[in-house]
Amino acid sequence: MRLEAEGVMSLELQATDGAPLPEWTPGAHIDLLLPSGLVRQYSLCGDPLDRHRLRIGVLLESKGRGGSQEVHGRLRVGQKLAIRGPRNAFALQPDQSYLFVAGGIGITPILSMARVAQRVGAQWQLLYGGRARRSMAFVSELQALGQGRVEILPTDEVGLLDLDAIVVAAAAGQHIYSCGPAVLLDALSARFAEAGLSERLHLERFAPVVPVPGAGTGETLKVILARSGAEVEVPPDCSIMGALRAAGHQIASSCEQGICGMCETRVLDGIPDHRDSLLTEGERARGNVMMLCVSRALTPTLTLDL
Missing domain, CATH: 3.10.20.30 (Beta-grasp domain)
Known part of the structure; x- marks a missing residue:
């Protein structure tokens, strides 16, 4: 366990018997089965070539549903946990050029994508936004990996991300991979829909677009x-x-x-x-x-x- 930034804890998981862990690809996540019985999904942010460690990053959410508070407050190094997966619903498609856009803890799946893009020799750039630099995890690791490809853009220093520039990049042929808070992803979705470029925008959300529908929503x-x-x-x-x-x-x-x-x-x-x-x-x-x-x-x- 390591504190990566204000409110962000990373966990490194290894098999209890030291055996190789399942293969995974950038964008994948696991289910973490917590001692309380809660099950939470966390994106993998390590190296897909490392078959002996799985790394996740967990943002402490004081008004969340309790999972992150349990991770930060009750888990300890050496504790045994069960996981399910990995599974991938946010796969990085083969391409020659990528623009990654991360907001806050949304950096977790993007980090593994950037690492693989660098390894295969693709052109890539990362725009990483957050409320403040102190709350943005993995900054030093990203800057060492990117060597000028990574822009760290804290809102309290530079303002909001330039969404229009991201749309322009997509219009020039780039595919955009983005993960972050709903306000960022909703704004990107709207801009890309207006520009007729929705198929070039690939998103992963941490929460539903709208509340899950309840009773009385349709016929039998x-x-x-x-x-x-x-x-x-x-x-x-x-x-x-x-x-x-x-x-x-x-x-x-x-x-x-x-x-x-x-x-x-x-x-x-x-x-x-x-x-x-x-x-x-x-x-x-x-x-x-x-x-x-x-x-x-x-x-x-x-x-x-x-």
Whole structure:
């Protein structure tokens, strides 16, 4: 455990038996199963070539749901924890040039992306914003890695990130990878949509775009499971995942807010009503996958690859 910046703790995890850990790629995250029973998702920010260590960064959120407070206040070096994963819903696609945009703790997945971009000889630049320099983690590590490619942009020193310049870079052909607070990602999404460049913007969110919908959000839905032939009715006050579980079907999940991708399922027939914060507009338009934890349907029936 190491304090990386004000309010940011990094954890380095190793297998208890010293065995190699699972392979992972930049943008991946793990589920951390905390002693209290809480499960939280954290992006990996180490080196994908290091098979003996997984590193995560955790921002202390005093008004959060309790996970970060447990990490900072109760975990100790040498303590045994369970994890699930890694999984990747924010994969870095092969390219010759990248522009990375990080806000605050959103630097964690971007750090591993920058490291791999540097290793493969790609052109890359990182814009790293935060409230103040003292709260921005991994600054020295990034500057040593980037050798002039990294701009550290604390708001209290230089103001907000120049979103227009980021859009211009995308218009010139660059793909933009960004992670950070909702206010940054929402603003980028709006600018890129206005410019017709949404497909060049790749985002990872730590929270849903909108609150997860609750009861009374639609009509009763019939879900057909193609592999078993089973049919399950999903009432308006229940998620598809909840109805399937109630009928005895095991569905893997983690965040249950539509942001981690663990419950992503292929759709064979019907039109999903996407309510997640993960799929791109293009992926939603294709309609061949959905997140069972929050999404429903625009048709009376859905057939799933389950």
